[in-house]
Amino acid sequence: MLDATFYQSMFARSPIGTLVLSASADPVILEVNEAFLRDVGLTRAQLVGQPLFGALPAAPGDPDDPHSNGVMALRNSLAQVVASGEPQSLTTQRYPIRSIRPDGSEVFVERFWSVTNTPVFAADGGLLCIQHVSIEVTGHKRAEEALLLSRREAVEAARQAEDGRARMTAVLQAAPVGIVLADTDGRVLDANAAHDALLCRHCSSDGARLDFSEWRGWWADGSARHGQALAAGDWPLAAALRGETSSHHLIEIETFDAARSHRVVVCSAAPILGRDGRVDAAVVVLLDMTERLHAESALRDADRRKDEFLAMLAHELRNPLAPIMAAAELLVQGAAAPAMVRRASSVIGRQARHLTGLVDDLLDVSRVTRGLAVIDKSPLDLGAVIAEAVEQVQPLVASRNHRLELAVQAAPLTVNGDAKRLVQVVANLLNNAAKYTPPGGRIRLAADAEPETGRARLSVSDNGIGMSHELMARAFELFAQAERDADRAQGGLGIGLAVVRRLVELHGGEIGVRSAGPGQGSSFTVTLPLAAGSTAGAAAQARQAPGxxxxxxxxxxxxxxxxxxxxxxxxxxxxxxxxxxxxxxxxxxxxxxxxxxxxxxxxxxxxxxxxxxxxxxxxxxxxxxxxxxxxxxxxxxxxxxxxxxxxxxxxxxxxxxxxxxxxxxxxxxxxxxxxxxxxxxxxxxxxxxxxx
Known part of the structure; x- marks a missing residue:
């Protein structure tokens, strides 16, 4: 029969870490072997006689990690051993071990263990102690995870390889830019719908080689070659098939549709190299920049017109300020004669009213263009509106020696509108004609009814400086008038037509402009809905009115x-x-x-x-x-x-x-x-x- 020395030697020399614990759910370490000390990096003095969970504290758990409940699992296992007297084996548990760094700081090192707790009984059958055997399986766990990851990656790679072509096709077709792949023989391997829509041609319809001599394009990069035609070998795709790297090129291309329209594109191409380093194919990407370039040009133009307007506004504001300041200085001196004081005061009042008019114009265009203008509609005769507008512009027309002709139908033109605002519309058009017509010119205002459309039609035409096609296209935009080569001696901010258009629209009407070109006069036409029942009313009034x-x-x-x-x-x-x-x-x-x-x-x-x-x-x-x-x-x-x-x-x-x-x-x-x-x-x- 073996003695106690044999068992003590076997316990101490066992290569498997083992603890002897007191028989309780919160045990004390009674003994520890060398293997366990090596596993946890501690000394016998640090463990023996110490509570298990005090000597081996647990690191903070991770609620998202299923292996992060090692402390709780060990407590439950020990409690079951004490209660049942049966051995308990645990699945792999994560139980980090505390380690002290050379600088004295504490760190927990992640470790995984396979644990068995076995009850040891005395001769009288009472529970003597618990043998705690823990085998570290950290390396095995890492290998298992790596194998699992490798399997997942292999499956994913296989799936990607299987779906790669479909994905590439989907991405190619969904891309908002034109893309073409071609082999070294110039044959198209693939082309997306955006490319075909851009050039109005399906490149791979017949599988023939690309013939760049059929392509028409011009450099549009603003360099010395800007405007020069591309030769067949200049196309970025042709250069990429030769193995040349390509930067972004701005090119104006001609499409293959019947209209042979022109588009401006950013063209980028690159060679595709095989394992041997030689060119296997090439890809080209075409980004249509036409609309963006047009928009940028329009923004620059609008910004320039705004700057010109602000410069003109500064000029218009300085004009009345100069005489106001001069008159004010004269009054401050206090030595002026009464007649001079009256004259200076008159100058200040007149110029202040002019300034007020400029500010009112700015506020008016702000209110009207932002939809804040209040339109108070009621039935009114357009003839009375015209008469009041003519009265307002009479001084300007007379000062420039214009001949104003009126051709307004005798029968009333009844519309639903705001009298003040409609007078503003007509007066603005007449003022515009008077300002931009050289002295001694002719202005004609005509108004009549259009029974077939149920609308009143008013036109103001002149034989003045006229308008270019480009200016007509934006005549009713803010700041556009600042560019007209007009005599600006009459002043003003040149924003009236923008207000006129909005006011006409608020009345349910439309406004348009015609001109044969610079120097050939202009004609503005306004149409407004006639008031309901105005046709019969007009006929009745026409019978009563003097013919x-x-x-x-x-x-x-x-x-x-x-x-x-x-x-x-x-x-x-x-x-x-x-x-x-x-x-x-x-x-x-x-x-x-x-x-x-x-x-x-x-x-x-x-x-x-x-x-x-x-x-x-x-x-x-x-x-x-x-x-x-x-x-x-x-x-x-x-x-x-x-x-x-x-x-x-x-x-x-x-x-x-x-x-x-x-x-x-x-x-x-x-x-x-x-x-x-x-x-x-x-x-x-x-x-x-x-x-x-």
Whole structure:
């Protein structure tokens, strides 16, 4: 029978790490062999007599690692041994071992173990201790994982090899750039749909070799060769098939469709080398840059126009600032005469109003183009809008000595719109024509109905500087007007047409422009929907309104030739016959030759004023049925009483509003059969209602 020394020697010399533990779920280490000490890198003094889980602490676990529960598994195993008295074997467990580095810091080294816990009983059958045997299998575990990974990689490689061709084809066809692969004989191995769409040709339809002599292209890289045609050997794919490396080239190509259109592409090609280092094939990639280059050019153009606009804006703002500053300095000195003070104050006020107008223009274009403008629509006569717009532009038209022709249908053109905004549209178009037409030019405004479309049509044409095709394409864009070679003596920001287009669109209308070219004038056309039921209403009003046989004879008397001319144009537009006189004597002579139905008299005439002229006309029996209308810059009760005393029927304060004058002349035409006293009574009731 073997003695205890034999068992002690076998335990100590066993190559398998073994511990003798006390018989509990939280045991103390009673003994340890050399193999275990080597496995964990500790000394006997560090282990014997120490609690197992204190001497061998566990590293923090990884909840995502199924092998990271070694401490819990070991505790459970020991508890089962104590409870059942049966051996317990554990599957491979991850149980990192604490190690102390030379610098004294602590580190846990990952280790894997195969563990068996065996109960050892005393002679009386009581549980004496637990034999804990742990075999390190870290190397085996690593090899197993490497083998598993290798198998997975092999399977993945096989799958990739199996699906490689399908994937390559899918990627090739999905690519948004044109791709072609060709062998060294120039035969196409593959080409994607983007390439065929770009060149309008399927390269591999017949399997023939590529013939670069059929390809037409020009260098477009901005270098010294820019614009030169490519020779057959210059094409990047041809160079790559010769084994030459290729950088990116910008080339303008000609497509193979019937139109033979041109596209600009970035072309890159590279050789594909075999294992022996020789060229087996080549690939070329074509990226269509046409639209991007056009967009970049448009952005540069827009940026340039913006800079020009800002420079022009600075110029326009400085113009009124210079006289304002000069006048302000004069006032600061305090030594100026009263007349000079009044003059300086007038300059400041006038130029400040000009500045305000510029700022208002900028704010207006901001509101309108961003959709913040409020349009208050109501039924209105487009003829009244035209009359007010003509009145606004009269000073500019007169100062440039233009001839303004009006051709507006007599029947009302009723539209649903915002009167203020539509006046702004028409006035802007007239201002535009006046500014860009050399002095002494012709401007024509026409308006009529288009029954077949249910729309009103208004056009403003001139014989001015005209527009190029390129400028017409962007005439209604912001900043575009800054480029027109126009006389900018009239100032302005050149943003009116952008506002006009938006306002017309807000009214449900359209605007267009035509020009035969520079120097051949321009024509802007606006169409607006007629108001519902306006056709019948227009017909009824046309029957009531004075036709050509009912037109009034009107004599305009004003010593200001421009004012008289514009007032006459307005009255003529309303459908009446007009004569002009610039002095009282001339007016009396014309009245004697042919009495007028209506006299529009300026009060401030030289020599004989308008009041005296009215008395003379009233004293002539031939003018007993005439209607006299005073036009003056003075308002108030005193001016009204003076007009009535002189024999006037109506009194207008300058500037005369076209809509008011149109209605007055219409009422006079309708009431021509009434007596003079009836008209005078009606006039007395209405005097002072105009221009207040």
């Amino acid at each position: 050509p046989e009912q037109a009034l004879g009107v004599l305009v008397v004003d010593d200001n030739a421009d004012a008289a001319q514009m007032l006459a144009i307005m009255v003529q537009h309303f459908g009446h016959a007009v004569r002009i006189a610039h002095a009282a004597d001339e007016a009396l002579a014309l009245a004697e030759q042919q009495p007028a139905d209506v006299y529009l008299l300026d009060i401030g005439l030289p020599g004989m004023d308008g009041h005296e002229l009215a008395r003379r006309l009233r004293g002539d029996a031939a003018n007993a049925g005439a209607v006299l209308v005073a036009i003056t810059g003075y308002g108030g009760d005193e001016a009204h009483r003076a007009a009535l005393a002189a024999g006037f029927d109506f009194h207008f304060v300058k500037p005369v509003k076209g809509g008011d004058l149109r209605l007055l002349l219409r009422d006079i035409a309708r009431s021509r059969g009434r007596g003079v006293q009836e008209r005078r009574a009606g006039g007395a009731a209405r005097v002072g209602n105009f221009g207040q």
